[in-house]
Amino acid sequence: MGRIPCCEKENVKRGQWTPEEDQKLSSYIAQNGTRNWRLIPKHAGLQRCGKSCRLRWTNYLRPDLKHGQFSEAEEQTIITLHSVLGNRWSVIASQLPGRTDNDVKNHWNTKLKKRLSGMGIDPVTHKPFSHLITEIATLPPPQAPNLAEAALGCFKDEMLHLLTKRRIDIQLQQYSTAPTNTNRCIKHEDNKDETIEKIKFGLSKAITEPDMFPNYKPWDPIGATSGNPEGGYNSFSGLDSGFHYGLANLGSGGDISPWNQSMCTGSTCTAGEHGRLHEKLEDEQGEDSEGRKGTRNGSNIFNSDCSLWDLPSDDLINPLV
DNA sequence: AACTTACACAACCGCGAGGTG
DNA sequence: ACACCTCGCGGTTGTGTAAGT
Incomplete structure (x- = not known):
């Protein structure tokens, strides 16, 4: 017996979110909160998987999120915490207000990791x-x-x-x-x-x-x-x-x-x-x-x-x- | 100008932890 | 104790765009 899917795949839209979808999700959550992600897309009128809604909310729509470039201080924090914690992105992100684990992970993988490598430092062990x-x-x-x-x-x-x-x-x-x-x-x-x-x-x-x-x-x-x-x-x-x-x-x-x-x-x-x-x-x-x-x-x-x-x-x- | 490559970010997937009945 | 369910996490993939040739 396989794993139960988080939603019915055939009726679910995937890929990039449209502004209309963002609006629907945001307004629904503003009124009803984020309890039971499985039901949220249904109630919000979205043809999305609950998991996809949660990700979109936590990684992009949340009003407290900070968008834009990482500051030098933030980068320093990421590197220092990574040397202690490893790839525990959620813990690292918790020390950076307004940043998500996905943000931190992406920034590490695309920039910081290469920067350390360029310095001759193994980004895994530091x-x-x-x-x-x-x-x-x-x-x-x-x-x-x-x-x-x-x-x-x-x-x-x-x-x-x-x-x-x-x-x-x-x-x-x-x-x-x-x-x-x-x-x-x-x-x-x-x-x-x-x-x-x-x-x-x-x-x-x-x-x-x-x-x-x-x-x-x-x-x-x-x-x-x-x-x-x-x-x-x-x-x-x-x-x-x-x-x-x-x-x-x-x-x-x-x-x-x-x-x-x-x-x-x-x-x-x-x-x-x-x-x-x-x-x-x-x-x-x-x-x-x-x-x-x-x-x-x-x-x-x-x-x-x-x-x-x-x-x-x-x-x-x-x-x- | 057309094509290719590299980059940055968004989104998806599968797994495990923890809660609940 | 067990099964089921939801949620969160980390790894991976997909996609749009900028830069290079």
């Missing part, structure tokens, strides 16, 4: 991509491959988005089954599946060759690791931590935000332990005949000539357009 890979690489072998797959699933789309938008060429010399012209970059747009495979390969390399990662202190966005035995990540999750992603500074070239590019990517760190990681990688990669670093052994996504991790700083700092 950690830098580079650190996630390092974490996976330090796991024992039985766990690592599965987690690598999971991690790939988490931010594959973001990586592809970056690669696609920025038209970045990828070079993975040892991996390629193509002729061994080692410095040839492969145009990603010609073969998306190939790009995915390369990303997978990069992850698996990071796992199977964990020695390439020195033991360095975990990412510590506000230097608060000392107060948090679990490491620095959670320290910015607290609502009262004063943490800010520094959206206002994006693209300004300013260095106020803790999420500046040097800290977010594994490739161009200029200070601290992240910087040492990058130096180590470069040292291991050596130089080619033209004095360029990182071409000797281009077998992973970190040291390929034109990898995600070596994007120009602006590409990672600026929000994707």
Whole structure:
């Protein structure tokens, strides 16, 4: 026995609401309230499913709703709450007067998620991509491959988005089954599946060759690791931590935000332990005949000539357009 | 100007929680 | 305790429009 439908589908209109329908629903609810959504369309003279009426009311017609662009403060709130709560849109929306869960969800999916990805931050975990890979690489072998797959699933789309938008060429010399012209970059747009495979390969390399990662202190966005035995990540999750992603500074070239590019990517760190990681990688990669670093052994996504991790700083700092 | 692609938002779907008889 | 029902939630899809080629 299947699930009972919420309404009789055949007599129900679907798709966009007309102004007349909005008017009917609004005036009915103004007079009678919102009790029993199943009966509302019938009584209001609408050929709509009760569920559709509820959605239209809660997401669009409610008089207390705020329409229009999200403010910077609202975006900051969404990001901060998302780092704590995850995809609990209704809870997040409850902290934003006049905004619905659908609004928040849409805004996250269309803008904020990509913005974080563009900063080199995994929008699921709110950690830098580079650190996630390092974490996976330090796991024992039985766990690592599965987690690598999971991690790939988490931010594959973001990586592809970056690669696609920025038209970045990828070079993975040892991996390629193509002729061994080692410095040839492969145009990603010609073969998306190939790009995915390369990303997978990069992850698996990071796992199977964990020695390439020195033991360095975990990412510590506000230097608060000392107060948090679990490491620095959670320290910015607290609502009262004063943490800010520094959206206002994006693209300004300013260095106020803790999420500046040097800290977010594994490739161009200029200070601290992240910087040492990058130096180590470069040292291991050596130089080619033209004095360029990182071409000797281009077998992973970190040291390929034109990898995600070596994007120009602006590409990672600026929000994707 | 025509076509394609990307984006933003609205709407739908299925599931689970909770209330009620 | 159970079945039924309503509602709310989160994920996904559809659609209109702007931007790019």
